Amino acid sequence: MLSKRIIICLDVREGKTTKGVGFKGNIDIGDPVTMAREYYEQGVDELVFYDITASSDKRDIIIDVVENVAKNIFIPFSVGGGIRTLDDMYKVLNAGAEKISVNTAAVLNPGLISEGAKIFGNQCIVLGMDAKRVEKTGNIPSGYEVWINGGRTPMDMDALDWAKKAQDLGAGEICLNSIDADGTNEGYELTLTSLITNAVSIPVIASGGAGNSEHLRDVFVEAGADAALIASMVHYGRYTVSRIKAYLAERNIPVREII
């Protein structure tokens, strides 16, 4: 049976894994290649590297990270953040990534999805989407609005419509991040997740809010997610991948056993 995937997200800034800590900004928590290798050994199913490097002259650092990860781990991984052109996509894939995640750039230029899918294949193109609960309006009938620029800019655009459109354009997967749940550790946004999983036929990765293993159970069983993204749960050693998988397996959720 197809397993539910557990995906670990590493935010990378100038070559270091980093984590936002309230008003203090970001602190570095480790070397992404070492951390990737550790999670690979623990049995994570997939990894996501999100490049949050602010200055454009340091952008190429992520390529070194991707190359070093690709030499050391042999599971799929994707790269997002700052990918705006087909050339950016090519560089990341050529360095060894399996997939590319596009978010802001795809909202501003939807053709990036279709062109990327045509050249590299649908399975390579992941739509990253940040959605926030709002009052239903004519432009936002689902009550979930798309935000860009890392959740800073509202677009007056409906999240459900955008998910369907991205699928039609050729996205192979959607990584759905709830701005409301993100960072709360109180669980995924189940209403939003099931709204999107029921409306598209491509796999959906739920993101934002995971604080314990039960939250993953909920998003798989109650919201129908195909994969769940986690970060701080494992980055601070509170959980290991094997512990989360054991919890899910006991509850008859199909997960890949580490053998």
Next chain:
Amino acid sequence: MISIIDYKAGNLTSVGRALKHLGVPCVITSDPRIIMSSERVIFPGVGAAGKAMEVIKSQGLDKVIHEVIAQKIPFLGICLGAQIILDKSEEDNAACLGIIPGVARKFPDAGIKIPHMGWNDISIERSHPIFKDINPKAQFYFVHSYYPEPGNHENIIATTHYGITFASVIGRGNVIATQFHLEKSGRNGLRILKNFSEWNGEL
């Protein structure tokens, strides 16, 4: 030396990296002389069948591949490489290489998500040297919308269930092919690659 056939497919470098990690010498090439003189040949693939067959034919690689099979050189197809060794594919309605009788079919619209993406089981139907030391519960990484359907039952080496039960490993003589990505399937995928690098092509 293993030759990885270069026909501009997506995952050539990933397969090369995995072999390098295993300490198995390999070269990515489309040169018929290098391919014919290598000990083993890997035929990877990501992308669409029609486009892949176009490139293969325009470079004369179809003839080279048939010659590799005839010379009993151990041959491993991966992903798209497991589909275009069949007679044809429903993708782009492409005529394929006809090394194993059969057709690559699209997954039926049966309430399953397409592509079939993620880690899934295999159930081994016929023992094969590439499965040496593989735990029967091991899962492998799949990404595909079409699946191999060999015409003869004896060419089905392992099956996988996703909406339907399909052939996830097919083979015939010195040819073996996996629908899943060995280079992205963790230590079990690497183990099969290692087993292939030690296989003499005999059953």
